[in-house]
Amino acid sequence: MTRTIFEKADVIPLLAEVFRELGYEGATLSRITERTGLSKGSLYHFFPGGKEEMAAVVLDHVHGWFIEHIFKPLEEDEPIAAIVGMWQAVDVYFCSGQRICLVGVFALDETRDRFPQAINRYFIRWIDALARALVRIGKDKKTAALLAENAVLSIQGALVLMRATADAGLFKRALSRLAEDLQLQCETTQSVRKPVKTTTKRKLS
Amino acid sequence: MTRTIFEKADVIPLLAEVFRELGYEGATLSRITERTGLSKGSLYHFFPGGKEEMAAVVLDHVHGWFIEHIFKPLEEDEPIAAIVGMWQAVDVYFCSGQRICLVGVFALDETRDRFPQAINRYFIRWIDALARALVRIGKDKKTAALLAENAVLSIQGALVLMRATADAGLFKRALSRLAEDLQLQCETTQSVRKPVKTTTKRKLS
DNA sequence: CTCGATCTAGACCGATCGGTATAGATAAAA
DNA sequence: TTTTATCTATACCGATCGGTCTAGATCGAG
Numbered sequence: 001m002t003r004t005i006f007e008k009a010d011v012i013p014l015l016a017e018v019f020r021e022l023g024y025e026g027a028t029l030s031r032i033t034e035r036t037g038l039s040k041g042s043l044y045h046f047f048p049g050g051k052e053e054m055a056a057v058v059l060d061h062v063h064g065w066f067i068e069h070i071f072k073p074l075e076e077d078e079p080i081a082a083i084v085g086m087w088q089a090v091d092v093y094f095c096s097g098q099r100i101c102l103v104g105v106f107a108l109d110e111t112r113d114r115f116p117q118a119i120n121r122y123f124i125r126w127i128d129a130l131a132r133a134l135v136r137i138g139k140d141k142k143t144a145a146l147l148a149e150n151a152v153l154s155i156q157g158a159l160v161l162m163r164a165t166a167d168a169g170l171f172k173r174a175l176s177r178l179a180e181d182l183q184l185q186c187e188t189t190q191s192v193r194k195p196v197k198t199t200t201k202r203k204l205s
Numbered sequence: 206m207t208r209t210i211f212e213k214a215d216v217i218p219l220l221a222e223v224f225r226e227l228g229y230e231g232a233t234l235s236r237i238t239e240r241t242g243l244s245k246g247s248l249y250h251f252f253p254g255g256k257e258e259m260a261a262v263v264l265d266h267v268h269g270w271f272i273e274h275i276f277k278p279l280e281e282d283e284p285i286a287a288i289v290g291m292w293q294a295v296d297v298y299f300c301s302g303q304r305i306c307l308v309g310v311f312a313l314d315e316t317r318d319r320f321p322q323a324i325n326r327y328f329i330r331w332i333d334a335l336a337r338a339l340v341r342i343g344k345d346k347k348t349a350a351l352l353a354e355n356a357v358l359s360i361q362g363a364l365v366l367m368r369a370t371a372d373a374g375l376f377k378r379a380l381s382r383l384a385e386d387l388q389l390q391c392e393t394t395q396s397v398r399k400p401v402k403t404t405t406k407r408k409l410s
Numbered sequence: 411c412t413c414g415a416t417c418t419a420g421a422c423c424g425a426t427c428g429g430t431a432t433a434g435a436t437a438a439a440a
Numbered sequence: 441t442t443t444t445a446t447c448t449a450t451a452c453c454g455a456t457c458g459g460t461c462t463a464g465a466t467c468g469a470g
Binding site for chain 2: 021023024026100103104105107108110111112119120122123124146149150153154155156157158159161163164165173174
Binding site: 004006038039041042045046 | 447448
């Protein structure tokens with residue numbers, strides 16, 4: 001009759017995985033206990049606020065990871081290296097598309113209304129950090145903003161399509177395309193090749 | 206004490222909206238009755254298979270709309286006009302990003318495992334139809350496939366980011382960018398401007 | 411009109427929901 | 441070892457879940 005003892009720090013990634021795969025509504029307490037191996041007692045010990053606190057803590061944890069491995073480097077390190085590092089980190093984090101973005105999952109349905117600022121800040125900071133890095137390698141502000149927005153958006157879309165089509169190569173393909181768009185090589189720290197022909201924005205319809 | 210009588214055909218779009226906003230798990234029967242105005246009795250009259258049948262019928266309905274307004278035109282009509290029409294139709298259908306893609310919502314969480322073929326065929330056909338249209342306007346097969354994949358993926362990603370950031374202009378911006386990528390103007394049926402410099406695909410990491 | 415078919419409303423069902431309470435097991439400090 | 445705080449397991453709670461059933465309202469055919 002062995003009893004497993006958990007550390008809160010070890011529990012959060014387990015919870016993250018459950019919310020990621022099932023969404024907030026789909027992650028019932030019984031499924032959470034099943035998949036994490038923690039009993040309700042343990043869960044409510046670590047997260048007295050219940051399911052909502054679990055999700056909030058998980059969101060914070062994800063945000064923290066991105067700050068450390070993606071946002072800060074983009075904001076503070078040498079921009080080209082940071083951007084190259086971003087493709088690498090994103091590919092690893094999302095397991096080449098096998099793993100979904102928790103924040104994206106929450107953003108899509110009305111779970112968004114439970115954690116609006118947590119969801120918002122994640123994407124805003126990502127786009128912003130990337131755009132500033134692009135400015136620092138010489139893009140004009142407008143182009144940088146558009147490219148950054150497009151990059152983050154494409155990553156999210158690639159994750160959706162990966163799950164939908166189960167095309168294992170899709171995610172890496174999307175990342176490669178993005179790396180080209182930003183005029184950066186992926187495999188080496190080779191510098192800018194040719195300037196982008198920035199076309200003016202066009203109105204639709 | 207007036208009683209409202211519904212037609213099944215009118216009910217499906219109401220259901221679609223509920224599943225879209227809440228996801229499959231989030232769409233409880235009580236919320237469905239609230240938001241559609243139909244009682245449980247009516248719902249089970251039209252959909253004896255319950256919630257799962259409702260979702261399946263809704264998925265078929267969405268697929269049908271896309272076949273009629275997007276896939277068939279891409280497959281059969283003059284390709285440039287069809288692609289221009291696609292931007293227009295997509296913008297209208299998704300209300301410039303105010304409305305989410307039901308199929309995308311289902312694809313992200315494990316609801317995917319309930320309707321795998323319905324979800325798969327929707328994206329596959331969209332990408333395929335667009336790629337073929339691109340081939341017909343002179344793109345080589347490989348480029349066409351990549352561009353098509355990128356377009357569909359970006360639309361999904363734009364929808365995710367729209368909900369996350371509530372940036373009203375984001376969706377239209379993404380569509381404009383895509384239209385440029387495909388070397389097509391949106392507002393008029395102006396033809397191709399300049400050839401794409403097709404760079405070779407690069408491996409990541 | 412009558413009458414059967416269609417459709418709606420809502421009471422009701424067992425199961426499961428998120429959450430609480432508590433008893434006992436374990437770890438760390440004395 | 442004893443004590444105390446921490447942590448786990450589970451029985452239990454009222455509410456809500458998806459789904460069933462039935463009584464009656466409404467419709468079209470004759």
